[in-house]
Amino acid sequence: GSSNDPLDFLALTELIPPALNRRRLEIRSALETFVRPVIDNYVEKAEFPFELVSKLQELKLFGLDEEGFGCKRVCPLEKAMILYELARIDAGLSTFYVVQGGLALRSIELLGNSQQKSKYLKDMADLKLISCFALTEPNRGSDASGLETTATPVKGGYLITGEKRWIGNANFSGVMVVYARNTVSRDVEAFVVNSKAPGVSVSVIQRKLALRIVQNGHITFKAVFVPEEEKLEKAKNFATGPNVVLNSSRIMVPWVALGMMGGSFEVACKYLKERKQFGAPIGSYQLMQEKLVRILGYFNAAFLQSWKLLTLPKCDASQSALVKSQVSAMGRECTKLARELLGGNGIVIDSYAMKAMLDMEAIYTYEGTYDINTLVTGRALIGIPAFKASF
């Protein structure tokens, strides 16, 4: 904790082990140097900042739960700090970390065998192999467990046919982790698909107003052959496949929202002291102070529950669902308040405020919408699922 940081009002950073806090501040300083000055040009153009990949490689952000397969260990607390620091500058970069590290790499880490781990994990962790996580389909968003893409067993492997939508990194991935329904068992299974395989095509979803640097693809698979050895064998069905990966990733997503809440507080606090109207800093007005204090209150509430979630020995899906939904809802309020405090200047990309406000809409929606995560928690509280209409 540092007393001159108004965001650290309750000294929450004292919860972070000192070595990890030093690592966090090193990452912050590197990102301030090489990301902050250029990132908004990419946001404006809605392009992925490939020029930053080599710098991200140097920071060694990616790893596994346990050291191995040529990868270092990166514990959940460190991942949380990385997501926070990236989102504090741009939530698109933080989302890139979620997709590459939290979803694609993690699918192989959690669901693959040691041959598959040796083949892929090091290159993925080193960002030499970019990857994506292809679960969502045009007709199956929240209803992902009903996915319609098929994997038909043939001699030596499978033929994959279907469509995936909203898939981050899809247009520049070397490999795709694809979830598809086995036509014989009717269960959802997982496959590592070479994106150059015949029958794979990708178009990028255009004109997005949130997470503009993230390239979200619409992928079409037309009888794409995948060899048997590329099936992730621990994924026997939806519960033991994509759900395992999503449950582990959902614990981390609140830190994307928190990074934006912290970033929003910082710009708002600074602006309130600098900007003068009616002969005094706008921060001297009661209405302005109330909004800034409200952001800080939400931030503290969100930080503490996100932190506690990370330190639970065993986290239930209904617990991560609670924190993901509530923190992203508070994130929505905070980014909107910061935009308001910045007045007209708040709507330009460079002010951070409105960029974060729009990006927050995507965080509120991906890895389970606010509604779906709320229903997961509601089911645990009441004991009755409320996902389906009763007609």
Ligand code: FAD
């Ligand atoms: P829908 O499921 O159609 O929901 C529309 C509305 O209906 C929502 O408000 C929802 O809460 C509500 N709703 C739906 N069902 C119920 C119900 N039973 N009860 C009450 N309300 C309900 N997917 C991937 O596989 N890989 C990715 O890399 C990826 N990246 C993404 C990046 C971005 C920027 C976005 C926006 C999405 C991404 N997704 C990705 C997809 C994401 O997971 C889905 O958008 C999300 O699951 C919601 O699905 P949907 O958008 O189809 O909305």
